[in-house]
Amino acid sequence: MERFKVIVIGGSAGSFQVVTRILAALPANFNIPVVLCLHRLKHIRSGFEEVLNKKSTLKVIEPEDKTKLQKGYVYLAPANYHLYAEINGTLSLSTEESVSFSRPSIDLTFDTFSYVYKNKMLGIILSGANRDGLNGCILAKARGTTLIAQSLEEAEIQTMPESIIQQQLPTYILKTEDIIKKIIALNKL
Amino acid sequence: MLLNKDTDLSLTIIKQFQTFLFEKYGYDFRDYALSSFKRRVEHLLFFFKSGSVNDLIRKIDANPSLAEQAVKEITVNTTEMFRDPSFWRKMRDEVLSQFVSSPVIRIWHAACSSGEEVYSMCIILQEMGLLDKARIFASDINSEVLANAKSGVYPIRSLDTTKSNFDRLGTSGKLENYYKVSSDQTTIKYNESLIKNVNFRKHNLVSEEGFSKFDIVLCRNVMIYFNFDLQDRVMDTISNSLFKGGFLAIGSKETIVWCSTAKDFQPLSVEEKIYKKIV
Known part of the structure; x- marks a missing residue:
């Protein structure tokens, strides 16, 4: 696989366990920034970051606007904001309208990150009950982004990964343990 | 959202649009954050049924009332009562x-x-x-x-x-x-x-x-x-x-x-x- 500058993970219902398994498995010296866009309750602002940090080797933070993307960190899209990439290597936030009833929206995170990072981005779509992420993956694919979908045998709710598999967007369709192997292998590149 | 990969907006064209709005109408979006601004331009293309930014510029250039409307569509942001x-x-x-x-x-x-x-x-x-x-x-x-x-x-x-x-x-x-x-x-x-x-x-x-x-x-x-x-x-x-x-x-x-x-x-x-x- 290529040398990636960012890994962006999108997930919704049924993705929490998978995300925590991935975060727990990453080595402390993992040298690619990880971005999480997970559907969450908009009015519950705190708690999620803490729960993920409990499981994660790397520090999980909910970025403030204009935070610089750095290796060694996991960036969690904050409640009730969209999370975007900027071309100067920073992150930005937006309160634009929800997409597929979601803010943060996976579509918008995948759109803006793939616009900036193109083939230097690895995008991963996990379990989820709606199709947020599909449009973002269509754009990302056209820009050369490598995409992974969680395998349908394993995904707790298939709608989200299935939507991108049907469009033949993912380069890899993998179970969690293989997603983890693939990501960890990137650290050696 | 634009789904046509051939119409991905370049930085150059986005800057060109910002310069146009500033020089022609004095609306200064030149220091707006790029990602959200790009999304608003995509929204404008849809809103004004324009096939390209150049077409959008031509339309707004010919009709000042569209400029005010464009500013509204660029800046409008959904907020909510008692957010947080x-x-x-x-x-x-x-x-x-x-x-x-x-x-x-x-x-x-x-x-x-x-x-x-x-x-x-x-x-x-x-x-x-x-x-x-x-x-x-x-x-x-x-x-x-x-x-x-x-x-x-x-x-x-x-x-x-x-x-x-x-x-x-x-x-x-x-x-x-x-x-x-x-x-x-x-x-x-x-x-x-x-x-x-x-x-x-x-x-x-x-x-x-x-x-x-x-x-x-x-x-x-x-x-x-x-x-x-x-x-x-x-x-x-x-x-x-x-x-x-x-x-x-x-x-x-x-x-x-x-x-x-x-x-x-x-x-x-x-x-x-x-x-x-x-x-």
């Missing part, structure tokens, strides 16, 4: 409560957009018995948006969010006292008496100086659309518009630490992003 109820509780209990014995409270909603924050503030002031002595300015770059804000009319579908946020304020008041549902059940209208002390004013936060001094400035989730330089400049304007001891409120995931005026402020609440001006 914990912020509004803090605002009520630790900021507004300090003004109970003051003769007047001067408040500026900078870039108020469609006015949800203004009505949220007015309802809370009314609940506290402070509305009569409030002197509120609500400003925005776009006169159409200001007219919407002044009308107090919002789609009825906004009510679910408003109600659930209002319930989290922990107040004894009833939201139903403050609005009426339209006869066709599609909109609600907030009571005009709520904004009796509100002065809606056209003002461009990006290019104009402040116009008065205030005890409280609210500018929540506005500067996220600006780049560093513009944030810094706008923070100067805001800082100059606050009395010593006045309060600034920004969005829950915004920060002023990178601005040169940051030293003039002390956090009153780190969690809710309320700052006190100390000089």
